[in-house]
Amino acid sequence: MSSLASLDMAYAPVEFENVRIGFDEGDILQGVSFQVLPRETLVLLGETGTGKTLTLKMAAGLLQPSQGSVRVLGHKVSSMPERELFAFRRQIGIVFQEGALFDSMTVGDNVAYRLREDHLSEEEIEPRVLEILRFVELEHAFDQVPSELSGGMRRRVSIARALITKPEIVLYDSPTAGLDPITAQTIITLILRLRDVYGVTALLATHRVQDGFALANFRFDPQSRIVVRERPITGRPADEPTTRFIAYRDGRIYFEGRPEELAATRDPYLRRFLV
Protein backbone atom coordinates (compact mmCIF):
# COMPACT_ATOMS: atom_id res chain seq x y z
CA MET A 1 0.00 0.00 0.00
CA SER A 2 1.03 3.63 -0.10
CA SER A 3 3.95 4.83 1.93
CA LEU A 4 5.33 8.18 2.86
CA ALA A 5 8.10 9.06 0.46
CA SER A 6 8.70 12.35 2.21
CA LEU A 7 9.27 10.79 5.63
CA ASP A 8 11.68 12.97 7.54
CA MET A 9 14.71 10.86 8.38
CA ALA A 10 15.76 13.25 11.16
CA TYR A 11 15.27 12.41 14.85
CA ALA A 12 12.16 10.31 15.39
CA PRO A 13 10.92 10.14 19.01
CA VAL A 14 9.49 6.67 18.32
CA GLU A 15 11.10 4.19 15.96
CA PHE A 16 10.09 0.56 15.36
CA GLU A 17 12.40 -1.52 13.20
CA ASN A 18 11.42 -4.97 11.97
CA VAL A 19 9.60 -5.74 15.21
CA ARG A 20 8.15 -9.19 15.81
CA ILE A 21 6.25 -10.33 18.87
CA GLY A 22 4.13 -13.35 19.55
CA PHE A 23 2.85 -15.78 22.11
CA ASP A 24 2.10 -19.49 22.17
CA GLU A 25 -0.57 -19.01 19.49
CA GLY A 26 1.99 -17.60 17.03
CA ASP A 27 3.39 -14.22 15.98
CA ILE A 28 0.99 -11.31 16.38
CA LEU A 29 3.32 -8.78 14.74
CA GLN A 30 5.57 -10.08 11.99
CA GLY A 31 8.25 -7.53 11.21
CA VAL A 32 6.73 -4.08 11.70
CA SER A 33 8.73 -0.90 10.97
CA PHE A 34 7.60 2.71 11.36
CA GLN A 35 8.56 6.04 12.86
CA VAL A 36 6.67 8.74 14.72
CA LEU A 37 8.07 12.19 14.06
CA PRO A 38 8.22 15.07 16.56
CA ARG A 39 4.77 16.56 17.33
CA GLU A 40 3.18 14.00 15.04
CA THR A 41 0.14 11.92 15.96
CA LEU A 42 0.37 8.43 14.52
CA VAL A 43 -2.98 6.66 14.51
CA LEU A 44 -2.69 2.86 14.70
CA LEU A 45 -5.75 1.33 13.10
CA GLY A 46 -6.66 -2.32 13.25
CA GLU A 47 -9.20 -4.87 14.28
CA THR A 48 -9.20 -6.33 17.76
CA GLY A 49 -6.22 -8.65 18.26
CA THR A 50 -4.03 -7.21 15.51
CA GLY A 51 -1.36 -6.00 17.93
CA LYS A 52 -2.19 -2.32 18.52
CA THR A 53 -1.97 -2.57 22.31
CA LEU A 54 1.15 -4.74 22.01
CA THR A 55 2.75 -1.98 19.94
CA LEU A 56 2.04 0.61 22.62
CA LYS A 57 3.26 -1.69 25.38
CA MET A 58 6.49 -2.31 23.48
CA ALA A 59 6.94 1.44 23.01
CA ALA A 60 6.61 1.84 26.78
CA GLY A 61 8.99 -1.05 27.44
CA LEU A 62 6.23 -3.03 29.16
CA LEU A 63 6.80 -5.87 26.68
CA GLN A 64 9.95 -6.88 24.83
CA PRO A 65 9.77 -7.81 21.14
CA SER A 66 11.02 -11.27 20.20
CA GLN A 67 12.92 -9.68 17.31
CA GLY A 68 13.75 -6.19 16.02
CA SER A 69 14.34 -2.95 17.86
CA VAL A 70 12.17 -0.29 19.46
CA ARG A 71 13.70 3.16 20.08
CA VAL A 72 11.85 5.80 22.05
CA LEU A 73 13.33 9.22 22.85
CA GLY A 74 16.72 7.87 21.84
CA HIS A 75 16.55 4.89 24.23
CA LYS A 76 16.64 1.38 22.81
CA VAL A 77 13.81 0.18 25.02
CA SER A 78 13.68 -3.25 23.40
CA SER A 79 16.91 -4.25 25.11
CA MET A 80 16.93 -2.14 28.28
CA PRO A 81 16.89 -3.94 31.63
CA GLU A 82 13.71 -3.40 33.68
CA ARG A 83 15.62 -1.31 36.27
CA GLU A 84 16.55 1.27 33.62
CA LEU A 85 13.11 1.12 32.06
CA PHE A 86 11.53 2.43 35.28
CA ALA A 87 13.54 5.64 34.91
CA PHE A 88 12.81 5.85 31.17
CA ARG A 89 9.05 5.44 31.60
CA ARG A 90 8.90 8.58 33.71
CA GLN A 91 9.52 10.51 30.47
CA ILE A 92 6.42 9.18 28.70
CA GLY A 93 2.71 9.09 29.42
CA ILE A 94 0.36 6.18 28.82
CA VAL A 95 -3.41 6.22 28.74
CA PHE A 96 -4.70 2.67 29.14
CA GLN A 97 -7.83 1.40 27.44
CA GLU A 98 -9.99 1.23 30.57
CA GLY A 99 -8.08 3.97 32.36
CA ALA A 100 -6.26 1.56 34.72
CA LEU A 101 -6.79 3.96 37.61
CA PHE A 102 -5.78 2.80 41.07
CA ASP A 103 -9.21 1.99 42.44
CA SER A 104 -8.26 2.35 46.10
CA MET A 105 -7.06 5.94 45.59
CA THR A 106 -9.01 9.16 44.99
CA VAL A 107 -8.79 11.00 41.68
CA GLY A 108 -6.39 13.50 43.26
CA ASP A 109 -4.13 10.74 44.58
CA ASN A 110 -4.19 8.95 41.20
CA VAL A 111 -3.07 12.08 39.40
CA ALA A 112 -0.53 12.94 42.09
CA TYR A 113 0.92 9.42 42.12
CA ARG A 114 3.97 10.13 39.99
CA LEU A 115 4.80 13.34 41.83
CA ARG A 116 4.67 11.56 45.19
CA GLU A 117 6.95 8.86 43.78
CA ASP A 118 9.38 11.68 42.96
CA HIS A 119 9.13 12.87 46.60
CA LEU A 120 7.81 16.32 45.74
CA SER A 121 6.37 18.29 48.64
CA GLU A 122 2.58 18.43 49.11
CA GLU A 123 2.76 22.22 48.58
CA GLU A 124 4.13 21.60 45.09
CA ILE A 125 1.88 18.64 44.29
CA GLU A 126 -1.56 20.11 45.00
CA PRO A 127 -1.45 23.11 42.60
CA ARG A 128 -0.05 20.93 39.81
CA VAL A 129 -2.76 18.30 40.29
CA LEU A 130 -5.49 20.96 40.36
CA GLU A 131 -4.06 22.60 37.23
CA ILE A 132 -4.09 19.34 35.27
CA LEU A 133 -7.53 18.37 36.58
CA ARG A 134 -8.76 21.81 35.45
CA PHE A 135 -7.32 21.03 32.01
CA VAL A 136 -9.44 17.87 31.77
CA GLU A 137 -12.36 19.70 33.43
CA LEU A 138 -12.50 17.40 36.43
CA GLU A 139 -11.37 19.69 39.21
CA HIS A 140 -14.59 18.94 41.10
CA ALA A 141 -13.79 15.19 41.13
CA PHE A 142 -10.60 15.63 43.18
CA ASP A 143 -11.87 13.65 46.19
CA GLN A 144 -13.91 11.05 44.32
CA VAL A 145 -12.77 7.46 43.86
CA PRO A 146 -12.72 5.87 40.37
CA SER A 147 -15.78 3.71 41.06
CA GLU A 148 -17.85 6.88 41.42
CA LEU A 149 -16.84 8.16 37.96
CA SER A 150 -18.36 7.49 34.53
CA GLY A 151 -16.30 5.76 31.82
CA GLY A 152 -15.52 9.06 30.11
CA MET A 153 -14.47 10.71 33.36
CA ARG A 154 -12.17 7.78 34.12
CA ARG A 155 -10.45 8.21 30.74
CA ARG A 156 -10.03 11.93 31.43
CA VAL A 157 -8.47 11.21 34.81
CA SER A 158 -6.20 8.70 33.10
CA ILE A 159 -5.16 11.40 30.62
CA ALA A 160 -4.55 13.82 33.50
CA ARG A 161 -2.43 11.21 35.27
CA ALA A 162 -0.37 10.62 32.14
CA LEU A 163 0.14 14.37 31.68
CA ILE A 164 1.14 15.36 35.19
CA THR A 165 4.85 15.20 34.40
CA LYS A 166 4.38 16.94 31.01
CA PRO A 167 5.77 14.03 28.98
CA GLU A 168 7.18 14.50 25.49
CA ILE A 169 5.32 11.43 24.21
CA VAL A 170 1.85 10.14 25.10
CA LEU A 171 0.64 6.67 24.15
CA TYR A 172 -3.15 6.29 23.94
CA ASP A 173 -4.65 2.81 23.96
CA SER A 174 -8.16 3.00 22.43
CA PRO A 175 -9.07 6.13 24.42
CA THR A 176 -12.61 6.24 23.05
CA ALA A 177 -13.42 2.51 23.10
CA GLY A 178 -16.80 1.76 24.64
CA LEU A 179 -17.78 5.42 25.00
CA ASP A 180 -20.86 7.12 23.59
CA PRO A 181 -20.20 9.49 20.63
CA ILE A 182 -20.48 12.68 22.69
CA THR A 183 -18.07 11.48 25.38
CA ALA A 184 -15.73 10.12 22.69
CA GLN A 185 -15.74 13.58 21.10
CA THR A 186 -14.85 15.14 24.46
CA ILE A 187 -11.86 12.79 24.77
CA ILE A 188 -10.68 13.53 21.22
CA THR A 189 -11.00 17.27 21.86
CA LEU A 190 -8.86 16.79 24.93
CA ILE A 191 -6.21 14.95 22.89
CA LEU A 192 -6.35 17.78 20.32
CA ARG A 193 -5.82 20.38 23.03
CA LEU A 194 -2.94 18.39 24.43
CA ARG A 195 -1.28 18.17 21.06
CA ASP A 196 -1.79 21.82 20.22
CA VAL A 197 -1.15 23.33 23.66
CA TYR A 198 1.70 21.14 24.91
CA GLY A 199 2.98 19.90 21.53
CA VAL A 200 3.16 16.25 22.53
CA THR A 201 4.06 13.49 20.11
CA ALA A 202 1.41 10.78 20.21
CA LEU A 203 0.86 7.18 19.24
CA LEU A 204 -2.88 6.45 19.33
CA ALA A 205 -4.27 2.94 18.93
CA THR A 206 -7.90 2.74 17.90
CA HIS A 207 -10.35 0.86 15.74
CA ARG A 208 -12.40 4.04 15.17
CA VAL A 209 -11.11 5.79 12.07
CA GLN A 210 -13.21 8.87 12.86
CA ASP A 211 -10.97 9.57 15.89
CA GLY A 212 -7.98 9.85 13.56
CA PHE A 213 -9.84 12.03 11.09
CA ALA A 214 -10.98 14.33 13.89
CA LEU A 215 -7.35 14.75 14.97
CA ALA A 216 -6.31 15.38 11.36
CA ASN A 217 -9.10 17.79 10.44
CA PHE A 218 -9.34 19.94 13.54
CA ARG A 219 -6.98 21.88 15.74
CA PHE A 220 -7.25 23.71 19.03
CA ASP A 221 -6.54 27.41 18.72
CA PRO A 222 -4.84 28.46 21.98
CA GLN A 223 -5.62 32.17 21.34
CA SER A 224 -9.37 31.84 20.85
CA ARG A 225 -9.44 28.64 22.99
CA ILE A 226 -11.79 26.89 20.58
CA VAL A 227 -11.48 23.91 18.24
CA VAL A 228 -11.31 25.08 14.63
CA ARG A 229 -11.18 23.27 11.29
CA GLU A 230 -7.62 22.51 10.16
CA ARG A 231 -6.16 24.48 7.25
CA PRO A 232 -5.47 22.65 3.98
CA ILE A 233 -2.15 20.80 4.16
CA THR A 234 -0.47 23.15 1.67
CA GLY A 235 -1.25 26.22 3.76
CA ARG A 236 0.08 24.95 7.08
CA PRO A 237 3.29 26.05 8.83
CA ALA A 238 6.04 23.43 8.59
CA ASP A 239 6.20 22.92 12.36
CA GLU A 240 2.46 22.36 12.77
CA PRO A 241 1.45 18.98 14.22
CA THR A 242 0.51 16.38 11.64
CA THR A 243 -1.56 13.21 11.76
CA ARG A 244 -0.69 10.01 9.97
CA PHE A 245 -2.33 6.59 9.82
CA ILE A 246 -0.98 3.06 10.00
CA ALA A 247 -3.32 0.08 9.59
CA TYR A 248 -2.35 -3.39 10.78
CA ARG A 249 -3.54 -6.55 9.14
CA ASP A 250 -2.33 -10.12 9.71
CA GLY A 251 0.66 -8.92 11.73
CA ARG A 252 1.94 -6.48 9.14
CA ILE A 253 1.49 -2.86 8.17
CA TYR A 254 -1.23 -2.94 5.53
CA PHE A 255 -1.49 0.80 5.04
CA GLU A 256 0.66 3.78 5.96
CA GLY A 257 -0.26 7.27 4.86
CA ARG A 258 -1.88 10.61 5.41
CA PRO A 259 -5.60 11.01 6.26
CA GLU A 260 -6.48 12.18 2.77
CA GLU A 261 -4.84 9.06 1.29
CA LEU A 262 -6.86 6.85 3.61
CA ALA A 263 -10.05 8.75 2.85
CA ALA A 264 -9.50 8.27 -0.89
CA THR A 265 -8.61 4.57 -0.68
CA ARG A 266 -10.49 2.05 -2.80
CA ASP A 267 -9.10 -0.94 -0.92
CA PRO A 268 -12.10 -3.06 0.23
CA TYR A 269 -10.50 -3.95 3.59
CA LEU A 270 -9.72 -0.32 4.44
CA ARG A 271 -13.12 0.84 3.18
CA ARG A 272 -14.64 -1.23 5.98
CA PHE A 273 -13.03 1.10 8.53
CA LEU A 274 -14.46 4.10 6.69
CA VAL A 275 -18.07 2.93 6.70
Added chain:
Amino acid sequence: MADTSFQIAGRDAQPVERHSMAEVLVDAFKGLLSNIQDYTYMATRSLANLLTAPRYFQDLLDQMDNIGVGSLAIVLASGFFIGAVMVLQTGSQFVRFGQTALTGDIVSLALVRELGPTLTGILVAGRVASGMASELGSMLVTEQVDAMRAMGTDPSRKLITPRVLASILVLPLLTALNDFVGLLGGCVASVFSLRLGAVEFWTRAINALEFPDLMQGMMKPLVYGFILSTVGCYKGLTVRGGTQGVGRATTQAVVVSNIMIIGADVFLTKLALYLGDKLF
Protein backbone atom coordinates in the same frame (compact mmCIF):
# COMPACT_ATOMS: atom_id res chain seq x y z
CA MET B 1 -11.21 -16.94 1.59
CA ALA B 2 -12.28 -13.53 0.37
CA ASP B 3 -13.17 -10.95 2.98
CA THR B 4 -16.71 -9.74 3.33
CA SER B 5 -18.11 -7.36 5.89
CA PHE B 6 -19.06 -10.28 8.10
CA GLN B 7 -16.28 -12.71 7.39
CA ILE B 8 -12.57 -12.29 7.88
CA ALA B 9 -9.99 -14.45 6.14
CA GLY B 10 -7.68 -16.68 8.13
CA ARG B 11 -10.11 -17.36 10.96
CA ASP B 12 -11.14 -20.90 9.98
CA ALA B 13 -11.45 -23.37 12.86
CA GLN B 14 -8.14 -25.05 13.62
CA PRO B 15 -8.02 -28.86 13.90
CA VAL B 16 -7.82 -29.98 17.52
CA GLU B 17 -4.31 -31.19 18.37
CA ARG B 18 -4.09 -34.47 20.26
CA HIS B 19 -1.32 -35.13 22.79
CA SER B 20 -0.14 -38.40 24.29
CA MET B 21 -0.26 -38.97 28.06
CA ALA B 22 3.56 -38.74 28.22
CA GLU B 23 3.51 -35.33 26.50
CA VAL B 24 0.87 -34.06 28.90
CA LEU B 25 2.89 -35.24 31.93
CA VAL B 26 6.12 -33.74 30.60
CA ASP B 27 4.37 -30.42 29.93
CA ALA B 28 2.85 -30.44 33.41
CA PHE B 29 6.26 -31.13 34.98
CA LYS B 30 7.86 -28.35 32.95
CA GLY B 31 5.06 -26.01 34.04
CA LEU B 32 5.62 -26.96 37.68
CA LEU B 33 9.37 -26.34 37.42
CA SER B 34 8.75 -23.02 35.71
CA ASN B 35 6.32 -21.99 38.48
CA ILE B 36 8.83 -22.97 41.19
CA GLN B 37 11.54 -20.98 39.42
CA ASP B 38 9.32 -17.89 39.08
CA TYR B 39 8.14 -18.16 42.69
CA THR B 40 11.70 -18.52 43.99
CA TYR B 41 12.84 -15.52 41.97
CA MET B 42 9.93 -13.38 43.15
CA ALA B 43 10.32 -14.45 46.80
CA THR B 44 14.09 -13.80 46.79
CA ARG B 45 13.62 -10.44 45.13
CA SER B 46 11.00 -9.40 47.64
CA LEU B 47 13.66 -9.53 50.37
CA ALA B 48 16.59 -8.35 48.22
CA ASN B 49 14.61 -5.16 47.49
CA LEU B 50 15.14 -4.16 51.12
CA LEU B 51 18.84 -3.64 50.47
CA THR B 52 18.35 -0.80 47.99
CA ALA B 53 16.10 2.26 47.58
CA PRO B 54 13.29 3.06 46.99
CA ARG B 55 11.60 1.64 50.06
CA TYR B 56 7.92 2.16 50.77
CA PHE B 57 7.69 2.71 54.53
CA GLN B 58 4.10 4.00 54.51
CA ASP B 59 2.97 0.95 52.51
CA LEU B 60 4.73 -1.25 55.08
CA LEU B 61 2.82 0.42 57.93
CA ASP B 62 -0.46 0.10 56.01
CA GLN B 63 0.15 -3.59 55.44
CA MET B 64 1.16 -4.17 59.08
CA ASP B 65 -2.10 -2.54 60.09
CA ASN B 66 -4.10 -4.61 57.59
CA ILE B 67 -2.42 -7.92 58.41
CA GLY B 68 -1.79 -7.42 62.11
CA VAL B 69 -4.73 -5.42 63.43
CA GLY B 70 -7.05 -6.88 60.81
CA SER B 71 -6.28 -10.46 61.84
CA LEU B 72 -6.42 -9.81 65.57
CA ALA B 73 -10.06 -10.80 66.05
CA ILE B 74 -9.86 -14.22 64.38
CA VAL B 75 -6.49 -15.01 65.97
CA LEU B 76 -7.63 -14.08 69.50
CA ALA B 77 -11.02 -15.77 69.25
CA SER B 78 -9.67 -19.00 67.84
CA GLY B 79 -6.69 -18.97 70.24
CA PHE B 80 -9.01 -18.73 73.25
CA PHE B 81 -11.18 -21.63 72.14
CA ILE B 82 -8.22 -23.81 71.10
CA GLY B 83 -6.66 -23.34 74.55
CA ALA B 84 -9.94 -24.25 76.21
CA VAL B 85 -10.44 -27.34 74.03
CA MET B 86 -6.87 -28.47 74.71
CA VAL B 87 -7.54 -28.37 78.45
CA LEU B 88 -10.80 -30.25 78.09
CA GLN B 89 -9.22 -32.97 75.94
CA THR B 90 -6.01 -33.45 77.93
CA GLY B 91 -7.75 -32.95 81.26
CA SER B 92 -10.20 -35.78 80.52
CA GLN B 93 -7.22 -38.14 80.16
CA PHE B 94 -5.23 -36.80 83.13
CA VAL B 95 -8.26 -37.21 85.38
CA ARG B 96 -7.91 -40.99 84.96
CA PHE B 97 -4.40 -40.82 86.50
CA GLY B 98 -5.18 -38.10 89.02
CA GLN B 99 -2.68 -35.79 87.33
CA THR B 100 -4.88 -32.88 86.26
CA ALA B 101 -2.24 -30.45 87.49
CA LEU B 102 -0.12 -31.44 84.46
CA THR B 103 -2.70 -29.87 82.15
CA GLY B 104 -1.02 -26.48 82.42
CA ASP B 105 2.34 -27.94 81.34
CA ILE B 106 0.89 -29.76 78.35
CA VAL B 107 -1.27 -26.92 77.11
CA SER B 108 1.54 -24.44 77.49
CA LEU B 109 4.09 -26.57 75.62
CA ALA B 110 1.68 -27.54 72.87
CA LEU B 111 0.49 -24.00 72.34
CA VAL B 112 3.86 -22.27 72.40
CA ARG B 113 5.77 -24.86 70.42
CA GLU B 114 3.23 -25.99 67.89
CA LEU B 115 -0.41 -24.98 67.93
CA GLY B 116 0.10 -21.24 68.44
CA PRO B 117 2.43 -20.61 65.50
CA THR B 118 0.88 -23.14 63.12
CA LEU B 119 -2.74 -22.22 63.79
CA THR B 120 -1.91 -18.53 63.57
CA GLY B 121 -0.11 -19.19 60.27
CA ILE B 122 -3.04 -21.13 58.85
CA LEU B 123 -5.67 -18.63 60.05
CA VAL B 124 -3.74 -15.62 58.80
CA ALA B 125 -3.04 -17.42 55.50
CA GLY B 126 -6.79 -17.95 55.08
CA ARG B 127 -7.43 -14.26 55.51
CA VAL B 128 -4.29 -12.57 54.22
CA ALA B 129 -2.93 -14.80 51.43
CA SER B 130 -6.37 -14.89 49.84
CA GLY B 131 -6.71 -11.13 50.25
CA MET B 132 -3.32 -10.52 48.66
CA ALA B 133 -4.06 -12.85 45.76
CA SER B 134 -7.43 -11.26 45.03
CA GLU B 135 -6.20 -7.68 45.45
CA LEU B 136 -3.09 -8.10 43.30
CA GLY B 137 -4.96 -10.31 40.82
CA SER B 138 -7.64 -7.65 40.38
CA MET B 139 -4.96 -5.01 39.93
CA LEU B 140 -3.31 -7.19 37.29
CA VAL B 141 -6.44 -7.85 35.23
CA THR B 142 -7.48 -4.18 35.32
CA GLU B 143 -3.97 -3.18 34.12
CA GLN B 144 -3.21 -1.30 37.35
CA VAL B 145 0.06 -3.21 37.70
CA ASP B 146 1.02 -2.23 34.14
CA ALA B 147 -0.01 1.35 34.92
CA MET B 148 2.30 1.27 37.94
CA ARG B 149 5.17 0.01 35.80
CA ALA B 150 4.33 2.60 33.16
CA MET B 151 4.69 5.34 35.75
CA GLY B 152 8.16 4.19 36.68
CA THR B 153 7.31 2.22 39.83
CA ASP B 154 8.65 -1.27 40.40
CA PRO B 155 5.60 -3.35 41.48
CA SER B 156 7.94 -5.76 43.22
CA ARG B 157 9.09 -2.98 45.56
CA LYS B 158 5.75 -1.22 45.92
CA LEU B 159 3.38 -4.20 46.13
CA ILE B 160 5.32 -7.30 47.17
CA THR B 161 8.09 -6.22 49.54
CA PRO B 162 5.86 -4.27 51.98
CA ARG B 163 3.43 -7.21 52.15
CA VAL B 164 6.17 -9.78 52.73
CA LEU B 165 8.03 -7.73 55.33
CA ALA B 166 4.81 -6.79 57.12
CA SER B 167 3.78 -10.46 57.32
CA ILE B 168 7.19 -11.50 58.66
CA LEU B 169 7.14 -8.77 61.31
CA VAL B 170 3.53 -9.16 62.37
CA LEU B 171 3.08 -12.92 62.50
CA PRO B 172 5.33 -13.49 65.58
CA LEU B 173 3.37 -10.78 67.41
CA LEU B 174 0.07 -12.40 66.49
CA THR B 175 1.47 -15.77 67.56
CA ALA B 176 2.52 -14.38 70.94
CA LEU B 177 -0.99 -13.00 71.46
CA ASN B 178 -2.51 -16.27 70.30
CA ASP B 179 -0.35 -18.17 72.81
CA PHE B 180 -1.35 -15.86 75.64
CA VAL B 181 -5.06 -15.93 74.84
CA GLY B 182 -4.85 -19.71 74.35
CA LEU B 183 -3.43 -20.08 77.86
CA LEU B 184 -6.14 -17.75 79.12
CA GLY B 185 -8.78 -19.98 77.51
CA GLY B 186 -7.05 -23.01 78.98
CA CYS B 187 -7.04 -21.38 82.41
CA VAL B 188 -10.76 -20.60 82.24
CA ALA B 189 -11.53 -24.17 81.15
CA SER B 190 -9.31 -25.71 83.84
CA VAL B 191 -10.81 -23.56 86.60
CA PHE B 192 -14.40 -24.31 85.64
CA SER B 193 -14.02 -27.85 84.32
CA LEU B 194 -11.11 -29.41 86.22
CA ARG B 195 -11.46 -27.30 89.37
CA LEU B 196 -7.80 -26.33 89.17
CA GLY B 197 -6.63 -23.05 90.71
CA ALA B 198 -5.78 -20.26 88.27
CA VAL B 199 -2.49 -19.56 90.03
CA GLU B 200 -1.52 -23.22 89.90
CA PHE B 201 -2.36 -23.42 86.18
CA TRP B 202 -0.34 -20.30 85.30
CA THR B 203 2.60 -21.28 87.49
CA ARG B 204 2.86 -24.72 85.87
CA ALA B 205 2.27 -23.32 82.40
CA ILE B 206 5.06 -20.75 82.73
CA ASN B 207 7.51 -23.04 84.53
CA ALA B 208 7.08 -25.71 81.85
CA LEU B 209 8.50 -23.39 79.21
CA GLU B 210 12.20 -23.09 78.51
CA PHE B 211 14.09 -20.90 76.09
CA PRO B 212 14.23 -23.52 73.27
CA ASP B 213 10.43 -23.75 73.39
CA LEU B 214 10.06 -20.01 72.98
CA MET B 215 12.70 -20.00 70.23
CA GLN B 216 10.81 -22.71 68.39
CA GLY B 217 7.52 -20.89 68.84
CA MET B 218 8.86 -17.56 67.59
CA MET B 219 11.02 -18.96 64.76
CA LYS B 220 8.14 -20.65 62.98
CA PRO B 221 5.90 -17.61 62.44
CA LEU B 222 8.77 -15.76 60.75
CA VAL B 223 8.87 -18.48 58.10
CA TYR B 224 5.08 -18.81 57.94
CA GLY B 225 4.73 -15.06 57.38
CA PHE B 226 7.19 -15.27 54.50
CA ILE B 227 5.38 -18.28 53.00
CA LEU B 228 1.83 -16.95 53.17
CA SER B 229 2.72 -13.52 51.82
CA THR B 230 4.94 -14.70 48.96
CA VAL B 231 2.42 -17.34 47.91
CA GLY B 232 -0.43 -14.79 48.05
CA CYS B 233 1.54 -12.25 46.01
CA TYR B 234 2.75 -14.86 43.51
CA LYS B 235 -0.72 -16.26 42.93
CA GLY B 236 -2.12 -12.74 42.55
CA LEU B 237 0.49 -11.56 40.09
CA THR B 238 0.27 -14.67 37.91
CA VAL B 239 -3.50 -14.58 37.43
CA ARG B 240 -4.71 -15.78 34.04
CA GLY B 241 -8.25 -15.55 32.74
CA GLY B 242 -9.85 -12.38 34.10
CA THR B 243 -12.11 -12.30 37.13
CA GLN B 244 -12.61 -16.08 37.06
CA GLY B 245 -8.84 -16.42 37.24
CA VAL B 246 -8.78 -14.10 40.26
CA GLY B 247 -11.20 -16.40 42.08
CA ARG B 248 -9.07 -19.42 41.20
CA ALA B 249 -5.89 -17.69 42.35
CA THR B 250 -7.50 -16.76 45.66
CA THR B 251 -8.42 -20.37 46.41
CA GLN B 252 -5.04 -21.64 45.27
CA ALA B 253 -3.24 -19.08 47.45
CA VAL B 254 -4.96 -20.43 50.58
CA VAL B 255 -4.52 -24.10 49.67
CA VAL B 256 -0.86 -23.79 48.62
CA SER B 257 0.17 -21.59 51.54
CA ASN B 258 -1.55 -23.91 54.06
CA ILE B 259 0.16 -26.98 52.61
CA MET B 260 3.50 -25.18 52.56
CA ILE B 261 3.05 -24.00 56.15
CA ILE B 262 2.27 -27.51 57.41
CA GLY B 263 5.12 -28.97 55.34
CA ALA B 264 7.55 -26.34 56.61
CA ASP B 265 6.38 -27.08 60.16
CA VAL B 266 7.85 -30.59 59.97
CA PHE B 267 11.29 -29.32 58.98
CA LEU B 268 11.22 -26.34 61.33
CA THR B 269 10.28 -28.56 64.27
CA LYS B 270 13.14 -30.93 63.50
CA LEU B 271 15.53 -28.00 63.11
CA ALA B 272 14.36 -26.35 66.32
CA LEU B 273 14.69 -29.59 68.30
CA TYR B 274 18.20 -30.10 66.89
CA LEU B 275 19.23 -26.53 67.71
CA GLY B 276 17.62 -26.79 71.15
CA ASP B 277 19.71 -29.88 71.91
CA LYS B 278 22.96 -28.48 70.54
CA LEU B 279 22.83 -24.90 71.75
CA PHE B 280 20.95 -24.93 75.03
